[in-house]
Amino acid sequence: MSVDTVISATAPLTGPLTLIHAADTAPGWWRSAVIYQVYPRSFRDLNGDGIGDIAGITEELPHLADLDVDAVWLSPFYRSPQRDAGYDVSDYCDVDPIFGTLQDFDVMMAEAHRLGLRVIVDLVPNHCSDQHAAFQAALAAPAGSPERDMFIFRDGTGPEGHEPPNNWQSHFGGPAWTRVIAPDGQPDQWYLHLFDSSQPDFNWDNTAVHAEFERVLRFWLDRGVSGFRVDVAHALIKAPGLPAWGGRADGGSSDGFPGHEAPMFGQPGVHDIYRAWRRILAEYGPDRILCAEASVDLDRLAHWVRPDEMHQAFNFPYLHAGLDVHRLRGVITDSLTVLNGVGAPSTWVLSNHDVVRHASRFGYNGQGPRDGDGIGPADPQPDTELGRRRAAAASMFMLGLPGAAYLYQGEELGLPDGIDIPEHLRQDPTFARTGGERLGRDGCRVPLPWRAAERHLGFGSGQDPWLPLPPGFTELARDAQAASPSSHLSLYRNMLALRRELGLGSGSLAWAEDWCSGSSLAYLNGATLVVMNLNHEPLELPLGRLLLRSAEPGSGRFLASGETAWLRIDGGGAE
Ligand code: GLC
Ligand code: CA
Numbered sequence: 001m002s003v004d005t006v007i008s009a010t011a012p013l014t015g016p017l018t019l020i021h022a023a024d025t026a027p028g029w030w031r032s033a034v035i036y037q038v039y040p041r042s043f044r045d046l047n048g049d050g051i052g053d054i055a056g057i058t059e060e061l062p063h064l065a066d067l068d069v070d071a072v073w074l075s076p077f078y079r080s081p082q083r084d085a086g087y088d089v090s091d092y093c094d095v096d097p098i099f100g101t102l103q104d105f106d107v108m109m110a111e112a113h114r115l116g117l118r119v120i121v122d123l124v125p126n127h128c129s130d131q132h133a134a135f136q137a138a139l140a141a142p143a144g145s146p147e148r149d150m151f152i153f154r155d156g157t158g159p160e161g162h163e164p165p166n167n168w169q170s171h172f173g174g175p176a177w178t179r180v181i182a183p184d185g186q187p188d189q190w191y192l193h194l195f196d197s198s199q200p201d202f203n204w205d206n207t208a209v210h211a212e213f214e215r216v217l218r219f220w221l222d223r224g225v226s227g228f229r230v231d232v233a234h235a236l237i238k239a240p241g242l243p244a245w246g247g248r249a250d251g252g253s254s255d256g257f258p259g260h261e262a263p264m265f266g267q268p269g270v271h272d273i274y275r276a277w278r279r280i281l282a283e284y285g286p287d288r289i290l291c292a293e294a295s296v297d298l299d300r301l302a303h304w305v306r307p308d309e310m311h312q313a314f315n316f317p318y319l320h321a322g323l324d325v326h327r328l329r330g331v332i333t334d335s336l337t338v339l340n341g342v343g344a345p346s347t348w349v350l351s352n353h354d355v356v357r358h359a360s361r362f363g364y365n366g367q368g369p370r371d372g373d374g375i376g377p378a379d380p381q382p383d384t385e386l387g388r389r390r391a392a393a394a395s396m397f398m399l400g401l402p403g404a405a406y407l408y409q410g411e412e413l414g415l416p417d418g419i420d421i422p423e424h425l426r427q428d429p430t431f432a433r434t435g436g437e438r439l440g441r442d443g444c445r446v447p448l449p450w451r452a453a454e455r456h457l458g459f460g461s462g463q464d465p466w467l468p469l470p471p472g473f474t475e476l477a478r479d480a481q482a483a484s485p486s487s488h489l490s491l492y493r494n495m496l497a498l499r500r501e502l503g504l505g506s507g508s509l510a511w512a513e514d515w516c517s518g519s520s521l522a523y524l525n526g527a528t529l530v531v532m533n534l535n536h537e538p539l540e541l542p543l544g545r546l547l548l549r550s551a552e553p554g555s556g557r558f559l560a561s562g563e564t565a566w567l568r569i570d571g572g573g574a575e
Pocket of ligand 2: 045046048049050052053
């Protein structure tokens with residue numbers, strides 16, 4: 001990494017600047033934070049049963065502190081039959097035995113706080129597990145009972161109610177309704193599940209559901225969490241009467257319906273729920289936050305983060321813009337503009353546990369995999385080198401942006417997806433529910449490589465990991481990368497340190513028009529210029545002090561294809 005080199009470019013940064021966003025002076029740690037997503041089952045297996053655990057997280061937290069992130073978001077570790085990797089919760093106020101105990105959680109929290117890290121947990125309010133006591137009680141109770149009213153039970157249609165109540169489809173494939181058998185053995189009502197049949201949707205028109213989740217919020221707030229990432233936050237309220245709908249349950253517009261018109265998503269009633277939650281969080285001081293996972297377009301997303309609602313929301317339009325320069329510019333401009341309108345910071349994200357990792361997505365020149373569908377051995381394969389190089393450029397472009405950034409575990413190592421996963425080990429319900437047609441999300445969930453020389457690359461020293469670590473992970477192990485100044489990990493460390501030092505997270509954004517083209521983008525954040533080149537031709541950088549570049553070796557004052565650089569522009573580079 002060529003740090004602090006004055007580049008002898010010929011042209012100073014001139015030309016028009018289009019100011020989109022002024023520096024953010026509002027208080028709030030989350031507004032500029034870097035939040036690192038831990039996927040517990042794949043992070044670190046300390047007790048050797050092949051599945052990551054909370055004690056494993058505690059063990060490795062110093063590495064995250066070392067990376068200099070502000071907070072950790074933990075995907076679900078609650079009691080669960082694990083039919084959807086923990087997003088099927090059977091007890092919201094306990095730790096699943098595969099991950100440990102509540103005491104392990106408290107130890108982890110204490111260690112995180114000692115290291116200066118905040119902890120956010122996942123809240124899954126749209127649905128629970130069919131093993132949850134409330135759903136079991138609903139099954140045992142008759143139609144029309146208060147127990148059934150906790151969920152969305154309806155009579156079937158057609159002769160003898162053999163057909164589902166409406167035509168909604170599950171996000172994971174197949175109908176969104178399952179019929180139950182009454183205690184007397186007769187076919188009974190149907191219940192709604194937007195996801196797997198083991199994940200019945202709660203009825204948020206019932207105040208008892210509200211009361212239950214307020215209890216859950218307080219339970220974790222009392223244990224010191226800094227907030228919640230709210231799972232499918234746009235789905236809680238369904239349109240009255242559950243009208244038929246021509247599109248898919250995931251809001252995809254496959255049949256010509258825009259996502260926000262879908263009767264199971266983005267209903268206005270959700271906002272009162274989040275206002276009530278915000279009031280609860282406020283009782284615990286100004287530092288506890290709510291982050292929405294809401295797949296809605298940017299204009300609507302702003303409604304989720306009005307001053308009395310959630311603090312922030314994931315920016316999926318940014319993730320979906322990929323490396324399309326035109327879309328990226330549009331999404332960044334629109335995000336900052338609409339969110340400034342409600343005084344909320346933007347967030348940025350490139351990877352999570354639901355999509356193909358960006359180091360793999362960017363390894364295609366043409367059409368890559370569909371997000372969430374994975375890559376299998378029979379599919380067109382990504383170019384690993386190209387993917388990793390572009391991933392470094394894309395991450396460096398993202399981490400220069402003002403706002404909060406969400407990282408997914410392993411992206412700091414440049415990990416690609418696991419591809420060669422034997423079918424019998426695949427666990428994402430998408431795989432089974434589509435008869436293997438869609439592989440699902442297991443590929444981005446394979447365990448992390450910690451130490452190259454250890455058994456299972458240091459993920460765990462006992463049983464085989466729940467998914468195999470790909471052979472290519474050996475050279476990507478954290479200890480190997482930590483030892484190399486030119487590694488992906490070292491780049492992340494340098495980026496995160498500089499981002500903090502330069503205050504980029506609370507900075508400004510102006511497009512540097514003369515360095516923006518159909519295949520390059522450049523913005524000024526304070527005195528830092530961020531330039532990404534996706535053209536096949538090298539791009540000459542303007543005069544300035546080169547702080548960091550994403551590719552090694554760099555080629556002097558030229559930015560190669562698939563490369564990003566951060567430059568200090570003040571002082572004309574002649575420091
Ligand atoms: C969210 C989660 C995903 C899960 C789904 C159902 O989209 O990120 O992993 O399967 O909700 O809870
Ligand atoms: Ca374990």
